[in-house]
Ligand SMILES: Nc1nc2c(ncn2[C@@H]2O[C@H](COP(=O)(O)OP(=O)(O)O)[C@@H](O)[C@H]2O)c(=O)[nH]1
């Protein structure tokens with residue numbers, strides 16, 4: 001199966017939601033104001049966001065739709081082009097590329113979004129690229145969280161640094177980086193506990209992790225990645241805003257695009273923050289991760305090609 005086919009399959013719910021929604025609306029040969037209103041409303045309801053939906057409406061209204069072609073196909077094409085133009089500049093594969101320095105990635109997000117699972121998946125890609133990877137179990141909140149990361153480390157065959165439950169997450173981060181530096185590792189991936197962006201003490205703890213890392217490497221963490229759950233809809237906007245205030249984010253990952261009809265929220269996030277999009281989660285297994293490619297995303301979303 002090609003990447004595109006895999007993506008289309010995983011992304012089926014969102015894509016068929018868009019395709020069937022547009023098909024219901026676009027029944028006439030020409031696209032009048034009423035139809036434009038309905039398209040815009042529908043895109044907003046599919047979580048594409050008010051700004052992007054209004055952009056798409058104005059592009060559609062300014063464009064002369066070729067009356068010889070099927071209007072639905074023209075609309076899909078315009079939507080497709082809009083997505084590519086918006087999101088192609090946000091592609092960022094640098095985390096997967098070989099570097100001449102130790103790359104430290106701090107992974108954050110609210111509870112249950114898929115941080116630990118995504119770290120497992122990313123470490124597999126890194127390992128396949130011949131990189132020496134160590135995971136840091138900085139989610140010390142529950143013993144089960146440490147065990148979950150440990151299970152991933154065993155499955156993928158990468159090392160892990162951990163401590164007992166309730167230990168200071170910053171100290172685990174420090175120990176992990178120290179170990180990685182002393183043993184010529186290429187990548188450190190730090191798992192953290194889920195935290196709500198409005199809980200000050202937890203956000204302080206998160207900030208402390210980054211500060212402690214700087215004692216060993218003034219440039220660390222080189223990557224600060226926020227994981228977002230696509231099924232949370234527009235809540236993700238607030239999450240990006242708040243996490244970005246504490247430690248500036250270098251990239252985003254969106255998960256669970258396989259289980260939702262609301263994958264359009266990635267477009268809303270792209271439009272609002274213009275932050276790099278690293279990869280997308282399309283399932284619970286180790287290979288269910290797609291390095292972000294705007295064209296593949298756009299084609300799957302609009303069911304073109
Ligand atoms: N369907 C689906 N489930 C996912 C995905 N990523 C993670 N999960 C599941 O979501 C749940 C929470 O994941 P976990 O990694 O523990 O989240 P964390 O609390 O952020 O570390 C688990 O049951 C995962 O298997 C994804 O891309 N698709």
Ligand SMILES: [Mg+2]
Pocket residue numbers: 115116117139145191192194
């Ligand atoms: Mg976790």
